[in-house]
Amino acid sequence: MEWWSAIDGIQDTPFNGATVKIGFLNPMTGPIAVYAPGFGVAANIALGMMNTAGWGNGLQFEMVMADSGCDGTAAATAAQTLIDAGVVGVVGAACSGATMAANAVLSAAGIPMISYASTNPGLSDAEAYPNFFRVVPSDALQGPALNAVVAADGGTDVALMYMTNDYGSGFADAFTAAHGADNLCASIGYEETTTDFTSAVQQVIDNSCGSVVLISYAADGAAIVEELSTQGFSGQIFGGDGVAEEGL
Known part of the structure; x- marks a missing residue:
């Protein structure tokens, strides 16, 4: 990040805080792949806002994207990939079936997830789908x-x-x-x-x-x-x- 001062002008300031990895399950393949680029753009906008706000508090965020495929099998594999990458939380998935399968993998590892599009009513069952949240109505x-x-x-x-x-x-x-x-x-x-x-x-x-x-x-x-x-x-x-x- 660049900072300006009257004495030194514009200078690059090294970041000395902590970097936190956030996973993002995006349906880059499958029946709703047409929406994946838009989902990705929105995620990057949010990431930029988070990093701007977090800089002064010693926090920066890194997004790790994986393809959920709008499919349970693909999403479970993607979830494990995100775990292996060291994420502390996951945004997604989009499709309900993908989210259900990913939750089984992520919840076993104690990693929370929040979906931006999954609406299946069953996902409201906190016992069946622990550590699951969403920003859309059931x-x-x-x-x-x-x-x-x-x-x-x-x-x-x-x-x-x-x-x-x-x-x-x-x-x-x-x-x-x-x-x-x-x-x-x-x-x-x-x-x-x-x-x-x-x-x-x-x-x-x-x-x-x-x-x-x-x-x-x-x-x-x-x-x-x-x-x-x-x-x-x-x-x-x-x-x-x-x-x-x-x-x-």
């Missing part, structure tokens, strides 16, 4: 909120289409509990790797559903919207946070 809140939006906008004969991963299933359960399972026109789950939604959308058409609720990521959500249009669906389409892409 889908136990988002499910009823989305149901309220559907009701306020006059959505009827709702077809629920959702990913069956940890994010999608948890969110879908919360929405279904609020809406009522018997009140759904159809409930259609699909693997997050699905790319052909012809048969899934056909169920919406065959059941004469009047509106669709999507619990998906942006890419699969866009594919579903396109297939709904192709098959002549003209009802309302609602979505949660995972499909909140500007292009949609």
